[in-house]
Amino acid sequence: MALRKASAYSRRRVRPYTRKSKVKSKSYVKAVPPIKIVKYKMGNEKAYEEGKLPFVIELVSDIDVQIRDNAIEATRQFINKKMDKSYAGQYFFHIQIYPHHIQRENKMLTGAGSDRMQTGMQKSFGKTIGRAAIVKKGKTIFLIATSTQKASQLVRRTLTVIKPKLPGTTKILSKNLAISQIPLSP
Numbered sequence: 001m002a003l004r005k006a007s008a009y010s011r012r013r014v015r016p017y018t019r020k021s022k023v024k025s026k027s028y029v030k031a032v033p034p035i036k037i038v039k040y041k042m043g044n045e046k047a048y049e050e051g052k053l054p055f056v057i058e059l060v061s062d063i064d065v066q067i068r069d070n071a072i073e074a075t076r077q078f079i080n081k082k083m084d085k086s087y088a089g090q091y092f093f094h095i096q097i098y099p100h101h102i103q104r105e106n107k108m109l110t111g112a113g114s115d116r117m118q119t120g121m122q123k124s125f126g127k128t129i130g131r132a133a134i135v136k137k138g139k140t141i142f143l144i145a146t147s148t149q150k151a152s153q154l155v156r157r158t159l160t161v162i163k164p165k166l167p168g169t170t171k172i173l174s175k176n177l178a179i180s181q182i183p184l185s186p
Helices: 045-049 069-086 149-165
Strands: 041-043 055-061 065-068 091-095 101-105 127-135 140-146 170-176
Touching: 041 045, 041 069, 045 091, 055 149, 065 069, 065 101, 069 091, 069 127, 069 140, 069 149, 140 149, 149 170
Parallel strands: none
Antiparallel strands: 041 091, 055 140, 055 170, 065 127, 091 140, 101 127
16 A cells, blocks of 8 residues: 555644543554654764764754654665765764654545445544654754764755655754854953
C-alpha cells in the first residue's frame, strides 16, 4: 500500500486527537507503529559540548506543521551522508523534534458491492498508519554545528536542497558562537 500524501495531514488542525470513550479499552490507540528514525545525534558530540564547533546552523519551522517520521529520516540520512563525506568528525548534527503523534486512517473499500461490507464513518477512529512530529512555528527542526566557515556553507547548501522534502515552509538561521563569547573591553 502506498503512503498517503502529506497534505492529507499537514493542512489539518495541528493538535493530537485523543479518543474518549466510556469503555476504557477503546480510549487509546492499541497498536503503535515503530519509529523510523534511527539516530537523533550524529557526529562529534563531545567537541560540540566543549565549544570547539562554533558555527551553528539551524533549520526552523515558519508555520505549525506535522512532519512524518519517514520525511525526517530521509533528510537525516541525506544531511549525515553529505557531512560525513566532506567533514568527518568536524560536525555535530542533532534532530530536535520527536514523532509522538500517531496518524490514523479510516480505510474505505471501493468497487462493486463494497457498500454492503463496511460501516462508513460509524466508529471511525481509524487504524494506525504512521507517526508524525507536531512542530510549532519557530521550533528548531535540525541543529548542525561545524568547525569552519567553509563547512557551514556546505550545511546551508545541503539544508536548501532538503527543504522541499519537508512539509511547510522553513528558514535557515546561522550563529557564530565564537563571536558571542569574546569579552567586551571596558
